[in-house]
Amino acid sequence: MSRTTSPNNPVNYLNNITPCITDADNCMFIACPSYDEVKNTVFAMKPWTTPGPDGFPGGKLYYPQRGLRQGDPLSPYLFILFMEAFSRDLRSAEDSNLINGFQVTKEAPPITHLFFADDCFVFIKARIQEANQLAKIIDQFSKFSGQAVNFGKSAVAFSPKVPGNIKNTISEIWKGKFVTPLGRTVLIQSVLCNFANRHLEVFPMPKTITDKMDSVQMNSQWGKDEKGGGIYHKIWLDLALPKNLGGLNIRRTNILNLALLTKLAWRMLTQQDEMCVQILSCKYFKNTNPLNGVVSSQGSWIWKGICHGLDIVRRYYVWEIGDGSQVDIWKDNWISNKNKPPDSTFYSSNMKKVSQLIDHESHAWNCDTLNALFDEDTVNDIMKIIIPLNGQAQLRWPPAHNGSYMFTVVVNISTTGTVRHLRKPSFPNVEKINFDASFINSSLPSGIELTLRNSTGFCDGVRCIPLKTVDVEQADALGAIEAVLWAKERGFQRIHLEGDCVNVVRAIQGHPTSVKWTTNNIIRDILYLLSDFEYWECSYAHRDANSLADSLAKFAKTQVV
Numbered sequence: 001m002s003r004t005t006s007p008n009n010p011v012n013y014l015n016n017i018t019p020c021i022t023d024a025d026n027c028m029f030i031a032c033p034s035y036d037e038v039k040n041t042v043f044a045m046k047p048w049t050t051p052g053p054d055g056f057p058g059g060k061l062y063y064p065q066r067g068l069r070q071g072d073p074l075s076p077y078l079f080i081l082f083m084e085a086f087s088r089d090l091r092s093a094e095d096s097n098l099i100n101g102f103q104v105t106k107e108a109p110p111i112t113h114l115f116f117a118d119d120c121f122v123f124i125k126a127r128i129q130e131a132n133q134l135a136k137i138i139d140q141f142s143k144f145s146g147q148a149v150n151f152g153k154s155a156v157a158f159s160p161k162v163p164g165n166i167k168n169t170i171s172e173i174w175k176g177k178f179v180t181p182l183g184r185t186v187l188i189q190s191v192l193c194n195f196a197n198r199h200l201e202v203f204p205m206p207k208t209i210t211d212k213m214d215s216v217q218m219n220s221q222w223g224k225d226e227k228g229g230g231i232y233h234k235i236w237l238d239l240a241l242p243k244n245l246g247g248l249n250i251r252r253t254n255i256l257n258l259a260l261l262t263k264l265a266w267r268m269l270t271q272q273d274e275m276c277v278q279i280l281s282c283k284y285f286k287n288t289n290p291l292n293g294v295v296s297s298q299g300s301w302i303w304k305g306i307c308h309g310l311d312i313v314r315r316y317y318v319w320e321i322g323d324g325s326q327v328d329i330w331k332d333n334w335i336s337n338k339n340k341p342p343d344s345t346f347y348s349s350n351m352k353k354v355s356q357l358i359d360h361e362s363h364a365w366n367c368d369t370l371n372a373l374f375d376e377d378t379v380n381d382i383m384k385i386i387i388p389l390n391g392q393a394q395l396r397w398p399p400a401h402n403g404s405y406m407f408t409v410v411v412n413i414s415t416t417g418t419v420r421h422l423r424k425p426s427f428p429n430v431e432k433i434n435f436d437a438s439f440i441n442s443s444l445p446s447g448i449e450l451t452l453r454n455s456t457g458f459c460d461g462v463r464c465i466p467l468k469t470v471d472v473e474q475a476d477a478l479g480a481i482e483a484v485l486w487a488k489e490r491g492f493q494r495i496h497l498e499g500d501c502v503n504v505v506r507a508i509q510g511h512p513t514s515v516k517w518t519t520n521n522i523i524r525d526i527l528y529l530l531s532d533f534e535y536w537e538c539s540y541a542h543r544d545a546n547s548l549a550d551s552l553a554k555f556a557k558t559q560v561v
Contacts, residue, residue: 082145083115089137090122098133100125108282109275126162131170200253201260204305210253258308265309266405270395280306291317292331292341315339320403320521321385322393324354329373335381336398336470336518346373363387384442384470386478388521389528396517403517430535431460432496433483437475442468448479450486473515476501477522480508480538484529493534498541508538 033041090112093099101110102123114121124130142148158167199205241247268277269291284303285295290310297307319327319334327334329351330344351357351373359366364387370379396403431454438447446469452461465482469475476499487495499505506514507523508530515523530536 079118079147082141082147086137086141086145087113087115089141093133093137099130104279105282107286108279111275111279126158126166126170128166128169128173131173135173200257202264202302202305204261204301204308205253205257207254210257213253258312261305261309262312263309263405265306265313266395266397268306269313270405289328289331292328316397316399318396318398319354320394320396320517321354322388322391322521323360324356324358324387324393326393327354328352329354329357334385335378336385337381342374342378345375348373357382358387363389384468386474386518386522389525391521391524398517401516402513403520430494430496431487431490431492432498433487434541435476435479435483435497435499437469437472437479437501439469439472439475442470446472446475448475448482450479450483452486452490470518471516473501473503474519474522476504477507477515477519477526480504481522481526481529484526488529488532495533495536497536497538499538500541502540505538505540 101112240252243249397405434451448465450463454460503514
């Protein structure tokens with residue numbers, strides 16, 4: 001797109017965009033600032049921003065005369081606004097059957113347009129009436145937005161079976177030119193400015209190419225030129241290691257390619273509402289789960305790249321079970337310390353979903369069923385999985401702390417909360433519960449201790465609970481949920497939770513990524529239970545200020561689970 005000046009009144013053109021700012025919002029925006037707002041703004045100003053006699057810092061004043069120009073902070077926002085109107089106009093034409101988008105299969109959703117910054121692909125049927133309609137939409141967009149199509153950088157591409165006379169007619173309407181398949185690559189290069197990196201994101205690159213790209217990096221690092229020479233301080237494999245392993249974190253191209261393809265596969269599995277995923281599903285794995293079903297690797301180069309990434313995902317993924325209705329017992333990875341489904345020696349055709357292993361009334365595992373289906377070690381591993389009170393199953397990436405796919409984790413594989421030392425509740429009529437956990441390792445029992453204090457600060461009860469957990473973070477989170485359940489049991493409406501695990505406290509305060517993904521479902525259950533309280537808060541106390549709870553937690557773990 002290129003810019004024109006003095007566009008027409010765009011009011012009618014923007015009618016396709018549904019307003020999202022209410023009258024109350026507009027009143028707030030145009031309201032005069034209050035005394036406190038003016039005071040806070042002035043007092044927050046740095047010394048060099050002190051207003052001069054004309055109300056601005058000293059210097060020459062400039063008055064806009066040509067409208068928004070390149071570099072103006074408002075320019076991108078207005079561009080996005082008009083591109084949104086352009087998108088809505090294309091959708092409206094599609095809904096009215098004035099244009100028809102491209103479909104990969106009959107069941108796949110149609111695509112009429114794809115936007116990349118200021119470049120766009122528009123797809124229509126090779127019909128003259130649709131080409132005329134598209135030209136009309138673009139002409140209207142240009143008039144109202146001040147953006148004009150740069151025909152010198154635009155082109156038209158047709159499918160192979162379109163007759164030559166139709167190609168010529170539509171090309172004349174579009175004022176563009178027909179491009180051969182070779183020319184399409186040039187067009188794509190103009191959209192994907194960083195050609196090499198963009199290809200690494202979607203295509204499995206041959207080893208000859210990745211080795212050549214590594215060679216360029218090596219020669220640059222070592223100062224090697226056409227005549228040779230250079231200084232070789234370390235071999236390339238050492239330099240390519242992450243910094244925490246003594247390297248310079250210079251990514252090897254083949255590993256970078258695989259990591260990016262894995263990211264693409266992970267996105268396909270976790271963002272199934274996106275149109276691109278729906279299209280891939282219709283074409284390549286309709287009615288099949290790509291994680292555990294048979295999926296053909298034959299297809300486009302992009303699909304072949306996704307299949308490379310799928311192989312890595314299958315090796316490391318695990319399900320956070322939720323209610324268990326979506327997770328297959330014998331096909332999916334759902335036991336966190338195993339990278340494969342459980343042994344099917346005692347396979348039962350009547351038991352298919354993990355939900356069948358759960359007693360949903362007590363939110364606990366059905367021990368009799370587990371013992372009938374699995375060996376003792378597997379049963380112990382399953383019993384350590386916490387069953388959430390609500391929520392659906394989620395795909396998790398165990399190498400990452402929060403369970404979400406992280407690009408850096410794949411490459412490496414080849415603040416504390418508000419501190420308050422309060423000994424009594426911070427508000428009147430608030431019951432305070434201190435929670436703490438004692439943990440040695442996952443094979444030994446853990447201990448949870450709860451101390452209840454009333455609004456005057458006196459101890460009103462103590463609880464010690466032995467249980468099994470996988471780590472200390474999970475033990476503290478279970479301590480917090482036991483504290484909330486105890487408060488509900490006592491009928492409290494205003495509570496103050498206090499613990500000495502910073503990560504758990506921060507997660508309850510609204511930072512869920514502070515804890516590992518294996519603890520996240522417990523945090524969600526805590527927040528779900530806390531929503532019934534009139535008032536609650538959670539704060540951090542150093543272990544020295546939580547010594548009673550810490551001592552009792554150590555006693556609790558000595559009890560029988």
